[in-house]
Amino acid sequence: MSNSKATLPVAEPYPLSTLRHSVSHLMASAVAKLHPGVQFGFGPAIEHGFYYDFDLSEPLNESDLRKIEKEMERQAKRSQPLTKITVTRAAAKERLAAKGQHYKIEAVDLIPEGEDITFYSHGDWEDLCEGPHVDTLTRPFAFKLLSVAGAYWRGDEKRPMMQRVYGTAFWTQAELDAHLKWLEDVKQRDHRKLGSELDLFSTHGEVGGGFIFWHPNLAAVRRCIEEFWWEEHTRRGYKPVYTPHVSREQLFSISGHLEKYSEMMYAPMEIEEQPYRIKPMNCPGHIMIYKTRGRSYRELPLRWAELGTVYRYERSGVLHGMLRVRGFTQDDAHIFCTPEQLASEIAGVVDLVTKILSAFGYEYTAYLATRPEQSIGEEDVWTLAIKALEEAARMSKLPLTLDEGGGAFYGPKIDFKVKDALGREWQNSTIQCDFNLPQRFDLTFTDHDGKQKRPIMVHRAILGSMERFVGGLIEHFGGKFPLWCAPVQVALVPIREEHAEYCKKLELELQSDLFRVDAMLDPGHMNNKIKEAQKAHIPFTLVAGDREAADGTVAVRRRGTREQEVMPFTQFLALIRDLRARKALDLGEKALAR
RNA sequence: GCCAGCGUAGCUCAAUUGGCAGAGCACCUGAUUUGUAAUCAGGCGGUUGCGGGUUCAAGUCCCGCCGCUGGCUCCA
Numbered sequence: 001m002s003n004s005k006a007t008l009p010v011a012e013p014y015p016l017s018t019l020r021h022s023v024s025h026l027m028a029s030a031v032a033k034l035h036p037g038v039q040f041g042f043g044p045a046i047e048h049g050f051y052y053d054f055d056l057s058e059p060l061n062e063s064d065l066r067k068i069e070k071e072m073e074r075q076a077k078r079s080q081p082l083t084k085i086t087v088t089r090a091a092a093k094e095r096l097a098a099k100g101q102h103y104k105i106e107a108v109d110l111i112p113e114g115e116d117i118t119f120y121s122h123g124d125w126e127d128l129c130e131g132p133h134v135d136t137l138t139r140p141f142a143f144k145l146l147s148v149a150g151a152y153w154r155g156d157e158k159r160p161m162m163q164r165v166y167g168t169a170f171w172t173q174a175e176l177d178a179h180l181k182w183l184e185d186v187k188q189r190d191h192r193k194l195g196s197e198l199d200l201f202s203t204h205g206e207v208g209g210g211f212i213f214w215h216p217n218l219a220a221v222r223r224c225i226e227e228f229w230w231e232e233h234t235r236r237g238y239k240p241v242y243t244p245h246v247s248r249e250q251l252f253s254i255s256g257h258l259e260k261y262s263e264m265m266y267a268p269m270e271i272e273e274q275p276y277r278i279k280p281m282n283c284p285g286h287i288m289i290y291k292t293r294g295r296s297y298r299e300l301p302l303r304w305a306e307l308g309t310v311y312r313y314e315r316s317g318v319l320h321g322m323l324r325v326r327g328f329t330q331d332d333a334h335i336f337c338t339p340e341q342l343a344s345e346i347a348g349v350v351d352l353v354t355k356i357l358s359a360f361g362y363e364y365t366a367y368l369a370t371r372p373e374q375s376i377g378e379e380d381v382w383t384l385a386i387k388a389l390e391e392a393a394r395m396s397k398l399p400l401t402l403d404e405g406g407g408a409f410y411g412p413k414i415d416f417k418v419k420d421a422l423g424r425e426w427q428n429s430t431i432q433c434d435f436n437l438p439q440r441f442d443l444t445f446t447d448h449d450g451k452q453k454r455p456i457m458v459h460r461a462i463l464g465s466m467e468r469f470v471g472g473l474i475e476h477f478g479g480k481f482p483l484w485c486a487p488v489q490v491a492l493v494p495i496r497e498e499h500a501e502y503c504k505k506l507e508l509e510l511q512s513d514l515f516r517v518d519a520m521l522d523p524g525h526m527n528n529k530i531k532e533a534q535k536a537h538i539p540f541t542l543v544a545g546d547r548e549a550a551d552g553t554v555a556v557r558r559r560g561t562r563e564q565e566v567m568p569f570t571q572f573l574a575l576i577r578d579l580r581a582r583k584a585l586d587l588g589e590k591a592l593a594r
Numbered sequence: 595g596c597c598a599g600c601g602u603a604g605c606u607c608a609a610u611u612g613g614c615a616g617a618g619c620a621c622c623u624g625a626u627u628u629g630u631a632a633u634c635a636g637g638c639g640g641u642u643g644c645g646g647g648u649u650c651a652a653g654u655c656c657c658g659c660c661g662c663u664g665g666c667u668c669c670a
Binding site: 149314529 | 596628629631633644660663668669670
């Protein structure tokens, strides 16, 4: 959809968000025209566009959106200055009452005392709105309505549900087209789509939603990540622990989860007349190990790590592929340390986070989340912990963005947001100080003065959960995993059946070097096998015929290209060993070109 | 959980107002022996998500449940 008027002034003086806000007004006026009696909610600009909430007796569908777009175009073509008036509180309510806009009347009461109450109008439609807006809708711009979904009035699930129409707008058609192409790209890379296309994972109706089955291909990816994860942890003095999945309910009543978290926990099961629960968290288990004997300051810090699978009840409507599930494995670890050790321990975690996130080519931003209103603990402990987090960031040269009051009730934290290949943000890594659990479980250590003191506990996860991280990774790479963690690293294609023997030999050599290989030795045409290998995004396809078998060479075809380079097999092996050892994100294009 | 929508072969999708459930890919069998993205022929494959109802007749209409999708709320 575009509304281009060559003669009109350039659009640039307004930010894009202002245009989008104005286009949401245009959409509202179009809906008012097409659906008399509509009640309006809120209609702001958002990150990639805008929305407007409507209360309508009729549900809107895709074809309604097209009709609304047409009406918007019609209205935009007429001269449509957007004008602002300021009114008193009483007058505002009166104007809205006359139109029967009861949501908007409620919105008036949300405007703080002393602020101007303003209306913006275009044509014969007006809306309570603080603005700002573009001066006229006859400026050139391009827009599209994208989807309709339910949304509670004021985000409160106890209040009525309205219909939210999402759309987007840009100054030019070209920018809109680029955005729509981006949306298409997002859809193509959807981990659920790639998950079935590349035979990565599945969920099952007979199992229930939110439980992930990792197929061999994705299990291979996960194993590589886990090995990398354990290596880096071992280097930093972490020790693996294993804890049970089920425990007496009592454990979670001591930890406080039962009280604070019971909505997320599965119902108790009865074993010999005792209630037991499936764990929603790993921390109480690690604490049990800590408590088995007296602890000395000499053995702190203790760093215990576990890829711990937990189960949490999530409402059916929130489940989403691998990103939001009911059973998941956290890459969990707990550090028990003294207050003096806190800063350097956190710095160690920051180092680990940056090491692991960078290996996947993620850029990241860190946020310092401070004390929320509802929280526990002495003020000086909070201050100490926040200082430790800041100090650690300074030591690691990590810039922190302040997230005021965003901490957990039991302590402050640093959260990391990563940006993926499509520019979307994900939150996985978190470093949390906890004063609560050490107290609840009465954790102590004997200090050098012989006194019993309370350790601080640090909860931290780098990947967050294997499910969410790997799900995000599928989209980040678009299914094209770097060699080191690709499900299948090398495809072998014999030109004729008689070359199968040579390929078999290569397969065994690669396998003995722990490479994952798909030797395509079944009868069939080589072209078809090359197609299969490319569709599966296998990094390297090796084609071998008479010449290669005779010379001990391979014709190497890199993922995504049609060119081949013939090289000795030993040279190829050296290339992929190097790529694997470096965890290279590329396929050694430069090395090949040489 | 809520609002809206969807559910047909392993996958992608057809099936006119309710009127004999079909195609491509995948898979299996046979033929083909190939130098860089689809060789040819044949075959297998379905209680149309599950359960009920309306009807002479239901993939199609109605009700309930399950699952999925887009959001809201919530979250690793």
